[in-house]
Amino acid sequence: MEIVHVVENLDRGGLERTVVDLIASQRDAGHECRVICLFKLGLLARELLANGVRVDACGKRPGLDLRALRRARALIRQSPDAVIHTHNAMAHYYAVLASLGLPVKCRINTRHGMGGRARSGRQEWLYRQSLRGTDYAVAVCEAARQRFAADGMRPRRALLSVPNGIRLERFRPADDVARQSLVAELGLPTGSRIIGTVGRLQPVKDHALLLRAFAKVRVQVPEAALVIVGDGPLRAALEAQAEQAGLSDAVRFMGDRHDVPRLLTGMEVFALTSTSEGYSVALLEACASSLPIVATDVGGNREIVRHGINGRLVPSGDTAAIATALIALLRGGEQAAAMGRAGYAWAQAEASFRTMAERYHGLYDVSSDLSSAAMALQGRVS
Secondary structure, rough: OOEEEEEEOOOOOHHHHHHHHHHHHHHOOEEEEEEOOOOOHHHHHHHHHOOOOOOOEEOOOOOHHHHHHHHHHHHHHHEEEEEEEEEEEHHHHHHHHHHOOEEEEEEEEOOOOOOOOOOOHHHHHHHHHHHHHHHEEOOOOHHHHHHHHHOOOOOOEEOOOOOOOOHHHOOOOOOOHHHHHHHHOOOOOOOEEEEEEOOOOOHHHHHHHHHHHHHHHHHHHOOOOEEEOOOOOOHHHHHHHHHOOOOOOEEEEEOOOOOOOHOOOOOEEEEOOOOOOOOOOOHHHHHHHHOOOEOOOOOOHHHHEOOOEEEEEOOOOHHHHHHHHHHHHOOOOOOHHHHHHHHHHHHHHHEHHHHHHHHHHHHHHHOOOOHHHHOOOOOOOO
């Protein structure tokens, strides 16, 4: 079976990491895979290209780009009777438009977050129209599936949830030796205790809130340090915020990293302060690294973080609550360690990449009659 994945790009992120790992699993199962990037290739494309996976970019420009649409159509035409698996809204409606009239086995879309807030927005409208030519729409957590169902999302066959999974073999539990090593590597004072987070430096992750909470943590736990792994458009602003708050000596901005599993083993607590999440790969990785977690109670986070068992859930936007939860885990001793172990055990049982891949493989086995996939997409594409 040939599977064509369509994404906006392959920059480093949870969605993109999931796609790359899914392709590895599909190739292990004997399938042929390709990727079409609507915009540019992105950093993770190198990993696929190095392993012999074809990756093409359409070079989409802002607004309606018929050239990119024609490019996508020409690329899809090269894979007759393939499964078209798209990721998120824009990649999906462009792929559906591009594949109209071409022989495809089936079309599957995965929404990797909670979806757009404005149901009446143009992109969401185009996405909903494209579902008329979509066999399955997949949410990455049950909270998202329920929201999509309530909002009237109706693919041809079914709206499902397939939780993300990770390659557990890449991760190992954090320990004191790794913590001491990371402290020394980062030039932090001996005895520093690292709170870590991983994610793109963009508004939805609300790192500014985490920095404000960390300022409060430092008052109570002076040996606390904050390690922020990831890059993005807000990096300069966040670095300036840390400096203005007098936190530069205790905060490390690590940028984009390929060694996240190693870095996680040197942390003591993991924090995620997003304003919106689907089914966070970063939280799965934290669990697989045996880290107790503080996370905002948004999206699918409560499907991963069970309050009082493997971490603490706090209201989004509540600086004081986040600081209090972080301090409690830093001071939690054996209770915090037990939370980390509970998260690790849960990850081994529930967060396997194999489970996720097998569920997708089951969907790919459906056959689709293209003649029944008629749809009308009118108006502008953006």
